[in-house]
Amino acid sequence: MGMRLRLISGLVAGLLLAGCSEDYGVDQHGKTVSASSLDGQWLVINYWADWCAPCRTEIPELNRLAEGSEGKGVRVVGVNYDGLRDADLGKAAEQLGIRFTVLADDPAPRFSLPPSEALPVTFIVDDKGKMRDRLVGEQTASGVQARLMALREEGK
Incomplete structure (x- = not known):
């Protein structure tokens, strides 16, 4: 019985560990972005490049969105299109x-985000990790906020 109990508790522990998400890698400052800091929240994932003019004009809007969303279950994260x-x-x-978190590792595989030829592109991922929308072109803080509110209402 003792051997069987150890085997079952080992299996349960393995399943629990498998359910824990891996960290997101590091940010633009070299700090680890933990799974617990992003998982379970709505994510606004913006792909940008320094050579992209609309990306440059969009950044202050995304900074405003990030600051206005703090503590409200929404996180703005950036990804450099060129893989810097x-x-x-x-x-x-x-x-x-950029005043929001920029991930060094592309989270596209994690959320099954489709590749994009156009920049900027912003994906909205819900709190369960499912992509809910793809916004191509320059965005405003109020526009993304309105889209987030609409998507969150749909999910209720």
Whole structure:
């Protein structure tokens, strides 16, 4: 009986661990972005590049959205389209004035986000990790906020 109980508790522990999400890698400052800091929240995932003019004009709007969404179950995160990492990522994010988290590792596989040829592109992912919308082109804080509110109402 003792051997069987150990086997069952080992299986249960394994299943519980498998349910825990992996971290998201590091941000533009080299700090780990924990799964607990993003999972279970609505995510606004914006892909940008420093050579993209609409991306540059959109950043202050996304900063405003990020600051206005703090503590409300919504997080804004950025992803550099060109795959910049480490100091290059930090420098590009700083030059554009990005004040929200920028992920060094692309979260597209995690959420099954489709590839995009156009920039900027912003994906809205719900609190269960399902992509709910894809917004192509320059966005405003109020526009994304309105879309988030509509999607959250649909889910009720």
